[in-house]
Amino acid sequence: MTAEINRRIVLAARPQGRPAAADFRLEEAPVPEPGPGQMLCRTIYLSLDPYMRGRMSDAPSYTKPVQVGEVMVGGTVGQVVRSNLDGFAPGDFVVGPGGWQDYAVFGEGEAQKVDPGVAPISTTLGVLGMPGQTAYVGLREIGRPSAGETLVVAAASGPVGSMVGQIAKFRGCRVVGVAGSKAKCDYVRGELGFDACLDHRAPDFEDALRAACPDGIDLYWENVGGRVFEAVLPLLNEFARVPVCGLVAWYNATELPPGPDRTPLLLRRTLVRRLTIRGFIVWDFEPGDFVNDVAEWIRDGRVRYREDIREGLENAPAALIGLLEGENFGKLLVRVAPDPTR
């Protein structure tokens, strides 16, 4: 099960616009030795997420960028190979920020044990992990959905959007998803139970959105920016909330969109409709009952999720490049080593 070498993917160059394969480099290095109070873990799944595009750039953000030559950051679930860390033994499954590599070394508090009896271990990177927690805390703290309200969420078949919509349905909202293909929209309506789902690539998207929200929009969960945001803005009701969670439509942009400058439209709407527009990241808020609640919802079958698993660490760059253009369908994962639990 252990390889002789540690394959790792480093940032080779800062992308201009859409990342290219040449912005990544696959390197080989010795498998690291865990020091005192550390453990060595074999990566099984690597999570790919839109925030990674931000880490490839040196524009100011909420955390420091990956430096050129450093291993790409990323959440991983893996299995302990050797442990000098109390409480962890070989064979244990753990989730942590292992990065894009075969092996990671974690110190105290850097990784959490995963119970494979609760749900498939891969879910600790999705519905039971950072994306699910993002939806859970963002709705609790900012979105505050209540019965009878209308929620719109884009990237609705993705791990954040699908959880946002499903929780809002539990709360009695009308839930309208936006996604990038007919297949995704069919899944969002048919499997996830959203009231409607619209293809943002359709020429009549703006009209369709208006028709799907006859009472306006009380809660717009912002995952994407771009055309969806522009279509949503005029439909926002008094006291609507806009948790700003992601802006993936703009992550690859190298220049601002053409004019006119629409900033006054946004601020004027904010004033006259008394909107709350609030950015956040998952770590801004305590998880609260997130794990217990979602584990129960999964067991009950009330929450559904979908994974899009690619094989092989070497395919991570292409998968991330595709993610930024909406090519994935469900939570995007890379299987770096076989999953012994499936």
Add this chain to the structure above:
Amino acid sequence: MTAEINRRIVLAARPQGRPAAADFRLEEAPVPEPGPGQMLCRTIYLSLDPYMRGRMSDAPSYTKPVQVGEVMVGGTVGQVVRSNLDGFAPGDFVVGPGGWQDYAVFGEGEAQKVDPGVAPISTTLGVLGMPGQTAYVGLREIGRPSAGETLVVAAASGPVGSMVGQIAKFRGCRVVGVAGSKAKCDYVRGELGFDACLDHRAPDFEDALRAACPDGIDLYWENVGGRVFEAVLPLLNEFARVPVCGLVAWYNATELPPGPDRTPLLLRRTLVRRLTIRGFIVWDFEPGDFVNDVAEWIRDGRVRYREDIREGLENAPAALIGLLEGENFGKLLVRVAPDPTR
């Protein structure tokens, strides 16, 4: 003291851009008779406020527009002439939405009694009225200033901005005002005690703002939009709050500013700095201890205010037109009839 006629200024036409004198019309009508449960009041002061530009337009807003031919809306303080309303007697001072006219009729709950012993009656339209209350509740509910933070507020010599900055000083903030002339800035620093005040018409305004906010901006009170907003945006710190109270720089705009579209800059900043941008109007929140607190602050001399009083109802249109271009210096009022208390 009573005139034979009721002069009133009606909306003659909806302005295109900057209002013109011809958009208003001075009419004469009989003095109205108060019916059962009503009282007739002689207007002493009429308040002029930036929101009135919105009421002249039929664009969607938080309340209905003034119709062409209707009396312009406005807060007034006046004196009861005849009363069929329990609790009000001739000679009482009252504040209410009397509009741009010599006389107004109020029914039950439409006007409140004013005690001229607390403060000059004109202050019920300013520091002790809607503008002061706007500052008080907006800081309490959205701005939440805390000691050591930096607050920036534009229109700093106006009734809202001056109160925002003074309250934030009580809370231990560094307070930076923005105003439209050297005289206003001198007043804001010297009389109101702000730490700095910058002229937004200065060519180096952006650099001066950056220098005045060495630790960034934690709270930007948005009164104006435009150039001030653009200069503030890159300086906003993590978890900064932006109560959106007014956008007077854009009220007369007939088209959007030239491109590029800067909306992505705003939303990206909102995400990475986890900003809260929230629109509100004064009536969204309970006043709480507003009147007691501010009356005490005035008595103590802790809160200062300045009034810009114009003489004669017929001069109200020109005064409002000037207000929208920052020509007033302090709370803008029109003296419609002599003030018997001064």
